[in-house]
Amino acid sequence: MTTRLAAPERGWVALVWTHLHKDLRIEWRSREAINSMLFFALLVVVLFSMAFDPTAAASREIAGGVLCVATLFASVSVLNQAWTREIRHEVLDALRMTPADRSAIFVAKVLANFFFVTVVQGLLAPVFFIFYNLRPLGNGWLLLAVVPLGTWALVANGTFFAALSIRSRNRELLLPLILFPIFLPALLAMVLAVKTILTGDGSDPHLLWLKMLAGYDIIFMTVSLLLFDTVLQAE
Amino acid sequence: MKRLLLLLAFVGVALLMAWGFYQAIFVAPTEATMGDVQRIFYYHVPNAMLSFLFFAISFVASILFLAWRNGSPVRAQTADAWALAAAEVGVVFCSVVLVTGPLWARPVWGIWWTWDARLTTTLILWLIYVSYLLLRRFAEGAQMQTLAAVLSIFGALDVPIVYMANRWWRTQHPAPVFGGGPDSGIKDPTMLAAFGWNVLAWAAWGLMLLTLRVHVERRQQRIRHQQSVAALAGK
Numbered sequence: 001m002t003t004r005l006a007a008p009e010r011g012w013v014a015l016v017w018t019h020l021h022k023d024l025r026i027e028w029r030s031r032e033a034i035n036s037m038l039f040f041a042l043l044v045v046v047l048f049s050m051a052f053d054p055t056a057a058a059s060r061e062i063a064g065g066v067l068c069v070a071t072l073f074a075s076v077s078v079l080n081q082a083w084t085r086e087i088r089h090e091v092l093d094a095l096r097m098t099p100a101d102r103s104a105i106f107v108a109k110v111l112a113n114f115f116f117v118t119v120v121q122g123l124l125a126p127v128f129f130i131f132y133n134l135r136p137l138g139n140g141w142l143l144l145a146v147v148p149l150g151t152w153a154l155v156a157n158g159t160f161f162a163a164l165s166i167r168s169r170n171r172e173l174l175l176p177l178i179l180f181p182i183f184l185p186a187l188l189a190m191v192l193a194v195k196t197i198l199t200g201d202g203s204d205p206h207l208l209w210l211k212m213l214a215g216y217d218i219i220f221m222t223v224s225l226l227l228f229d230t231v232l233q234a235e
Numbered sequence: 236m237k238r239l240l241l242l243l244a245f246v247g248v249a250l251l252m253a254w255g256f257y258q259a260i261f262v263a264p265t266e267a268t269m270g271d272v273q274r275i276f277y278y279h280v281p282n283a284m285l286s287f288l289f290f291a292i293s294f295v296a297s298i299l300f301l302a303w304r305n306g307s308p309v310r311a312q313t314a315d316a317w318a319l320a321a322a323e324v325g326v327v328f329c330s331v332v333l334v335t336g337p338l339w340a341r342p343v344w345g346i347w348w349t350w351d352a353r354l355t356t357t358l359i360l361w362l363i364y365v366s367y368l369l370l371r372r373f374a375e376g377a378q379m380q381t382l383a384a385v386l387s388i389f390g391a392l393d394v395p396i397v398y399m400a401n402r403w404w405r406t407q408h409p410a411p412v413f414g415g416g417p418d419s420g421i422k423d424p425t426m427l428a429a430f431g432w433n434v435l436a437w438a439a440w441g442l443m444l445l446t447l448r449v450h451v452e453r454r455q456q457r458i459r460h461q462q463s464v465a466a467l468a469g470k
Binding site for chain 2: 157161164165167168169170174177178180181182184185188189212215216219220223227230231234
């Protein structure tokens with residue numbers, strides 16, 4: 001692999017792009033993350049469908065939850081992978097020694113993971129709508145705002161906590177244990193927003209859940225950016 | 236001298252707890268609509284108030300740890316001991332709240348549990364701090380202390396969001412007893428006295444537990460430090 005070490009004078013955006021480009025290229029060559037996530041999420045959707053055997057009306061009620069939980073479970077393994085890849089050959093230590101801004105590494109990782117999860121959701125969506133016989137009764141276009149915002153909440157926090165748990169014992173186990181409780185408010189907002197859209201019950205005329213999701217994203221992204229250096233340099 | 240003080244503290248707290256118990260069970264009048272089951276209130280509410288206090292102590296101590304960890308390591312270690320001890324005692328108090336709540340809810344509401352604003356917030360708070368304690372077991376040394384402090388900040392940010400989310404969502408929990416509106420507050424003076432004594436007794440018990448735990452943790456920190464110094468000296 002060509003090494004394109006970022007010199008400090010290369011601006012922040014160029015730095016993000018360098019990291020992002022590297023991650024996307026690794027994924028393009030292996031397709032590990034997307035394939036495993038896709039199959040896992042598909043399994044979760046099928047499992048839920050069999051476990052609950054829902055009618056069309058009940059599907060609308062639970063579909064949002066199933067979509068969120070499927071994404072959540074599927075992305076955990078990939079989020080762990082994102083940083084363990086950097087541990088091999090001490091890449092992470094090398095990154096820590098560069099004079100570049102650490103937040104660029106974090107943002108690039110979040111963008112890469114966000115891209116992977118979004119691709120999986122895009123591929124999964126048709127299957128999901130077929131298996132659950134879904135037809136949004138509300139404003140279906142709003143899903144294009146709700147789902148990315150929820151995914152961002154998951155991926156930003158997940159990337160942060162994966163970096164946090166990377167040097168612990170049992171890091172694969174630890175990530176979900178600390179990520180899920182923190183992610184709960186976003187999960188709640190995402191599930192309720194999707195449910196309102198699918199059932200079209202008009203219970204949320206001011207898009208309160210969408211706003212809450214956006215607020216959650218802004219708050220937690222800010223704190224993650226502020227604390228990422230502390231986590232990366234924790235010794 | 237130290238032993239005598241400790242003994243006096245133990246006796247004092249035990250007497251306070253016994254007096255609080257006597258006030259709550261025998262002196263306070265039976266509530267008009269709920270009957271004797273209302274007496275759980277004298278344990279449930281003080282424990283809830285104090286668990287929030289302990290989590291707040293843990294949060295502040297975590298911030299202090301992050302602020303001091305490079306400049307003054309000794310103070311930082313003390314802050315870390317407080318953060319850990321307060322989180323542990325807080326989880327104990329929060330568990331009492333989560334157990335006494337359903338015991339009261341079953342006869343009064345007819346159900347053990349409901350996903351209401353304060354119940355959900357308390358449960359998530361409990362989950363977050365359990366995951367905090369888990370993280371502290373999964374990682375080691377100064378690195379773990381930093382990571383735990385970061386997680387504690389995330390957890391503290393989560394709580395107001397969950398609380399607001401649930402307020403918009405649904406609520407069944409009784410309105411706040413104090414500061415809940417013009418009609419709030421305990422009207423019967425003996426009830427108020429019983430409540431006050433129990434707050435005092437549980438606070439004394441909790442603070443004693445907290446200081447003892449901080450002492451134990453400080454000693455363990457010193458032992459670990461001596462061990463690592465000895466290992467470095469090659470003994």
